Amino acid sequence: MDLIDDDAPGRNTPEFSVSELTGAVKRTLEGEFGRIRVRGEVGRVVRAKSGHLYYDVKDDRNVLACNTWKGQVAGLSVMPEEGLEVIVTGRLSTFGPQSKYNLNVDEITVAGEGALMAMLERRRKALAAEGLFDEGRKKRLPYLPDIIGVVTSPQGAVIRDILHRLRDRFPRKVLVWPVAVQGQNCAPEVARAIEGFNRLTPGGALPRPDLIIVARGGGSIEDLWGFNEEIVVRAAAMSAIPLISAVGHETDTTLIDFAADRRAPTPTAAAEMAVPVRVELKAWLDGQGARLTGALAMTLDRRGERLRDLARALPKPESILREAEQRLDARAEALPRALRGIVHLKGTALARISGGLRPQAIQARITSDRQTLQRLTARMAPAMERILTARRDRLTASARMNETLSYRATLERGYAVVRSGEAVLTTAEAAAQAGALEIEFRDGKLAIGGSGPKPKVPKPKPEQGSLF
Amino acid sequence: MTDKPVEEMSFEEAMAALEQVVTRLDRGDVPLEESIALYTRGTELKARCEKKLKDAEEKVAKLSLDASGQPTGTEPFDAG
Numbered sequence: 269m270d271l272i273d274d275d276a277p278g279r280n281t282p283e284f285s286v287s288e289l290t291g292a293v294k295r296t297l298e299g300e301f302g303r304i305r306v307r308g309e310v311g312r313v314v315r316a317k318s319g320h321l322y323y324d325v326k327d328d329r330n331v332l333a334c335n336t337w338k339g340q341v342a343g344l345s346v347m348p349e350e351g352l353e354v355i356v357t358g359r360l361s362t363f364g365p366q367s368k369y370n371l372n373v374d375e376i377t378v379a380g381e382g383a384l385m386a387m388l389e390r391r392r393k394a395l396a397a398e399g400l401f402d403e404g405r406k407k408r409l410p411y412l413p414d415i416i417g418v419v420t421s422p423q424g425a426v427i428r429d430i431l432h433r434l435r436d437r438f439p440r441k442v443l444v445w446p447v448a449v450q451g452q453n454c455a456p457e458v459a460r461a462i463e464g465f466n467r468l469t470p471g472g473a474l475p476r477p478d479l480i481i482v483a484r485g486g487g488s489i490e491d492l493w494g495f496n497e498e499i500v501v502r503a504a505a506m507s508a509i510p511l512i513s514a515v516g517h518e519t520d521t522t523l524i525d526f527a528a529d530r531r532a533p534t535p536t537a538a539a540e541m542a543v544p545v546r547v548e549l550k551a552w553l554d555g556q557g558a559r560l561t562g563a564l565a566m567t568l569d570r571r572g573e574r575l576r577d578l579a580r581a582l583p584k585p586e587s588i589l590r591e592a593e594q595r596l597d598a599r600a601e602a603l604p605r606a607l608r609g610i611v612h613l614k615g616t617a618l619a620r621i622s623g624g625l626r627p628q629a630i631q632a633r634i635t636s637d638r639q640t641l642q643r644l645t646a647r648m649a650p651a652m653e654r655i656l657t658a659r660r661d662r663l664t665a666s667a668r669m670n671e672t673l674s675y676r677a678t679l680e681r682g683y684a685v686v687r688s689g690e691a692v693l694t695t696a697e698a699a700a701q702a703g704a705l706e707i708e709f710r711d712g713k714l715a716i717g718g719s720g721p722k723p724k725v726p727k728p729k730p731e732q733g734s735l736f
Numbered sequence: 737m738t739d740k741p742v743e744e745m746s747f748e749e750a751m752a753a754l755e756q757v758v759t760r761l762d763r764g765d766v767p768l769e770e771s772i773a774l775y776t777r778g779t780e781l782k783a784r785c786e787k788k789l790k791d792a793e794e795k796v797a798k799l800s801l802d803a804s805g806q807p808t809g810t811e812p813f814d815a816g
Binding site for chain 1: 746747748751754755757758761762764766768771772775778779782785786788789792793794795796797798799801805806807809810813
């Protein structure tokens, strides 16, 4: 009972110091779990100044604190990135000062291609949205670069393949910038190499290449991951020197491929894009040379031939002259004859015209016309006289008729005209005052009283005269 | 034809210029004096191209980098 009833608290329970317990827990955890793999999504990632990496891996309920020491970071094929589904491998341990346990991770793999691809796609879209992959940014590769800068590992088949292919096609100067092509250092080194090549001076002690090839052999997506890193993509996009990417196999696509000016499916293909085939160029050049010479020869031949043809077609100078001379002779001969002919012709015409121009003809006409004139003149005076006489007679007769007929009818009807001298008296007063009166009756005049003028003897009745 | 002196032309420029010259000369409609001038230029261009083709020396060097990854010089490189 005593033993059972011994209820003195803690007496039989071992008593630890904090550090003893911490040590025990640490041993238990490390011993019990050993090296384990844990799957989860990466949470917050902190890279301390010391170079150590601290990050969380979580699922929907719990969080596991993880760390990777500075010395281990380079060995990671995938860098932890928030939101990335990963499988971390390492040893479980504790951190006594904070009463925490955590997993020391020395290896990270992406949990499933799908997750990784989704992340890659997100990143690609973000960079594309910035315009880093625009076609307009792509530079044309130089046709024949003098110096080719190759960013790759100095070991391995890749650089060897490139150099071999270059040698086969067109040996060139090659500057190799050695870089890590996987692991933690890959991205910063590749980015630095691209930027470094761009900073070199053309023709300097370290001459600036006029073409860059970034190359790496095939590998898992994790192996190639460095070429998906933003710093590498940006460096490739910003490179002023045209850049060919040749990372992984043909089926592997990394983000640097989008930023590069050309993407080669393999390192060998990159070398083929970089330079033309020298022997082909040589053959082409020889062909051009032959065409050049041939064309000139042809030009000369053709012109020579044409010249000879024209020369043949050219008539002999004597023959041209002969004809001209003959023509001259003929004309010279015809000239005096023509002159004589024309003089004669004109003479005839003159004679014909002047023939009608004889003075006798005009004279005769003048004489005849003058006679006509004289004759007409002679006839004119008597005719005129006749006309005048006739008119005068008619006038006299008419006047007389007028005189006599004017009041005669009145006298016939019993009236009388009373005159005193020449004046006709129409009033009694005038008749009383007149010395003598002459009364004209139908059958004659009667003088009354005084010493008036004797009554005139009535004029003989005018005979009916000829009008002419 | 460009005004660039042949001696300053890149291989590609010289190539293109040569091709032009040959094409024009081949057509045969160029006056004689000009065709001779063209031929002369063509031979110059060809010589320029030949020089560039002859200048096909392989020289591979690896950059040596300092601790910060900056190039300090070159060393011979043999990839085997």
